[in-house]
Amino acid sequence: MGLFERLSRLFRANLNAAISAAEDPEKVLDQALLDMQEDQVQLRQAVAQAMATQKRVEQQYNQNFALAEEWYRKAQLAVQKGDEELAKQALSRRKGYGDTSTALKTQLDQQSVQLENLRRQMTALEGKIAEAKTKKDMLKARLRAAKATEQVNQALGKVGTSSAMAAFEQMEDRVLTQEAKAQATVELSGDSLEEQFKLLEGTSDVDAELLAMKAQMGMLPPPAANPQPLPESLKQGELEQS
Structure with a gap:
């Protein structure tokens, strides 16, 4: 040729x-x-x-x-x-x-x-x-x-389906993490408030005993114009002295 x-x-x-x-x-x-x-x-x-x-x-x-x-x-x-x-x-x-x-x-x-x-x-x-x-x-x-169909496939190829789905999964993880943090904050706030009330309830007897001890030692301040009633523990201390 x-x-x-x-x-x-x-x-x-x-x-x-x-x-x-x-x-x-x-x-x-x-x-x-x-x-x-x-x-x-x-x-x-x-x-x-x-x-x-x-x-x-x-x-x-x-x-x-x-x-x-x-x-x-x-x-x-x-x-x-x-x-x-x-x-x-x-x-x-x-x-x-x-x-x-x-x-x-x-x-x-x-x-x-x-x-x-x-x-x-x-x-x-x-x-x-x-x-x-x-x-x-x-x-x-x-x-x-x-x-x-070809145009749709080309559009999907340009977008990058795998990277887009990865971004969605990442954002979903962040949302779940934020929701968990918020729930933990709520739970911690509730526990702190309950603990404060428990402390208040636990120290009431100690305060009453402290007042009774001061009364025995003559360290109580003079009574006010409108005296408040003494706690039951203090009254019992006075009765024992008399």
Whole structure:
């Protein structure tokens, strides 16, 4: 293989690849259907022309066949009248029209076969066009769905699903940790308050005993204008001294 041929093949391959990449599938489908419909129009015109031609040939055949029959009757009449020369001329005319009608009959038969083939092709093309219309709509829908799926996948790839989910999990852990801290604070606050009340309840007896001891040692301050009642423990101490 020569260098020029290899370069030519490489150029054609690159050109075809570039054209394929630039093709819009939807536009290609629409154009393909338009081409088929144009072929259908041309085929219909060909069928119509073939039918018109066949009609003209059929008329010419009928005319020549009728003239051949008429000149045959004239030849018979000339024979009956005893004019053989006139009968020969009539038969000669009859032969000319007969040969023409025979040729036209052969042409008519050939055209009938061609017309039938054209009709079958037109019917087949109409079926293909109907099928192509259905396939075009279906392929367009599939193509759009594929493009949408591709765009979604590309968007997910750009976002980075794994990193996004990791961020959500991290934030969830932080929320759980914060909630645990808040619950612990509530529990600690409740325990502290209860402990304070327990301390108050536990020191009341100690205070009363301290007052009683001061009373015994004569260290109590003078009573106020409105003396407050002494605790029961203090009263019991005074009774014991008396």
